[in-house]
Amino acid sequence: MLRLRRVEPTAALWAERETYDDRLIFHTEPWLRFVAESQGAYPVLARVEDGGRAVGHFTGLVSKRFGLRILGSPMAGWTTSYVGFLLDEDVPRREALAALMPFAFDELGCAHLEVRDRRLAPADLDGLGLRWDAAPTAVISLTPSEDDLFAAMASACRRNIRKAEKSGVVIEEASYDDPTFASDFYDQLRDVFAKQNLVPTYPIDRVRSLLSHAGPPGNLLLLRARDDAGRCIATAILPWHHRTMYFWGGASYRAHQGVRPNEALIWHALRWARSRGITEFDFVGGNSYKAKYGTVEVPVPWARRSRSPLVAGLRDAAKQGFALKQRAKARLTR
Known part of the structure; x- marks a missing residue:
């Protein structure tokens, strides 16, 4: 017993x-x-x-x-x-x-x-x-080749990734001690919630606390998407450990979603994780929009x-x- x-x-x-x-x-x-x-x-x-x-x-x-x-x-x-x-x-x-x-x-x-x-x-x-x-979650196995991962996505998702590249969207990696990353992310998050006439469910201090505690061990991938003018238009926070990378949060400005920075961020994260031997990407939730990335739903009560x-x-x-x-x-x- x-x-x-x-x-x-x-x-x-x-x-x-x-x-x-x-x-x-x-x-x-x-x-x-x-x-x-x-x-x-x-x-x-x-x-x-x-x-x-x-x-x-x-x-x-x-x-x-x-x-x-x-x-x-x-x-x-x-x-x-x-x-x-x-x-x-x-x-x-x-x-x-x-x-x-x-x-x-x-x-x-x-x-x-x-x-x-x-x-x-x-x-x-x-x-x-x-x-x-x-409370199911959506996961992607990163064991297939990069070409196979891309092919498993919905055709519209693949087109959006290509569109981001052709539009001049560039993905850059940020450090946990970057003085502007938390404010960039949170300002975009406000815009995401405003679309639904809501406000974020947590304050910016939550983001700063995450970066200060989980950042120094080197287990946070922080990404920015910049447009062809160099403006930060989207961000993502992706913790990883052992064999799994997780989607903690992502945000983007509505005015710039036409150049598809969100799909470009996820594609960069998938390739980054796979190249470092990580074998699973977990979206930490089962929203239907994630299916376009070729996810499999896993039940987690x-x-x-x-x-x-x-x-x-x-x-x-x-x-x-x-x-x-x-x-x-x-x-x-x-």
Whole structure:
């Protein structure tokens, strides 16, 4: 029977976690520092043990909402993706998830738990008292040749990439300490949300925190698209680690979308990642527009459980309230 035992972060512990084949950038120390800072949360690390023998690790962060302790692995709105477990290959994720319940509610004293694990399947959740939403992601295997990757895209996508090149769009790589990258990205993000009469769901400080924490280890690819006049018209933020690159965010000015900078950014990222031995590109979401790049949809359930129905109701009310607040802010800024 599995159990979780809380452990303190040490250099040896971080090195041990890096030996697991299912490790993601979202499990790393710099990434957790970013999430902790932006959410006012603190990381909780635990070993998964079977009879005292370590067979994996759990990663989460505890925050407070409505005066209640919340364990997120992750929570919605944290601008991070799958966290959950690192496990030996022969350890069932369902058993690890079952062991998480007493750890979250009894040992940590939390009132609510949310978990999204890249390798959890819907069948793993049956009978554990969890509610869950389908939260699929779109991925691209980078193992085919560059020519085959390009051929797998929709014909319109290929035309747009060629159009960007013919229009003089140039993709450049930026450094995490570039003094203008965060403001370039965020200004374009405002324009993206304005198209839907909304405002961004997070402040510019979130972007700056990401660059300062996750940038120095060298695991962020930051891209700018410039037009033929040298103006920055689109940007993208792409973390990578182990064998996967992720799409954290992209933005562009509506006035310049006719020269197709977004497709050019993604194509540059795919080739960059493939040339460095990265074998998968993960869009971290399943929006239909991503299918044009030749993606495959992968199911990743987002599971949650509350100590009481009242807490579950508060969680749902907070989600609805955030959406209303966002629309109200947009009206005030118009």
